[in-house]
Amino acid sequence: MSSFAPLPDPPYYAVIFTAQLSDNTDGYSEMADAMVALAAEQPGYLGVETTRDQSGLGITVSYWTDEIALRNWKNVTHHLLAQKLGKERWYSHYTLRVAKVERHYDGPEGR
């Protein structure tokens, strides 16, 4: 799987999720993998980019065709469980931003 999400014609939506892991990460890695796989099955899913440093600070950006798609994903049953465990157990702090992508480019090919 590429580390980069595709670049469909804008506009589309980005969900920017920044999170610091707590000291209790039991079950986190398995759930994170399961959520990436589950997200990819949802209507309107475009792709995901995710990375985490050694301090446990992670940024995951998922991309969606529209607001309806990302709202539906928020309410998928297994995802609700993941959110609950994240709040209760895995994250010491997180922020989530919903943003409309207006334009994009990539490189360095074709520069």
Next chain:
Amino acid sequence: MSSFAPLPDPPYYAVIFTAQLSDNTDGYSEMADAMVALAAEQPGYLGVETTRDQSGLGITVSYWTDEIALRNWKNVTHHLLAQKLGKERWYSHYTLRVAKVERHYDGPEGR
């Protein structure tokens, strides 16, 4: 410095920069630190969140009040040099997306 950017009243802008480092990272770390410091001095700068994993995949999201602020930042002289070196030397691939943040929340405090 907090790893998290503040959450000003939306709308505001996010620049989502995802990049895979190449094998040639000479000077990269110093430049990255300098750019984070320089960005913070620019008009319209709101904050930055950045992380990179051991494979060299990094996501940096910088936040700006408006389009004018992020366009000005793109053209700051020292930043132009950083972009040039990034394309020529440091990044094997990158994507940059400009997105308008419509809403946000954080946690797990206050849930």
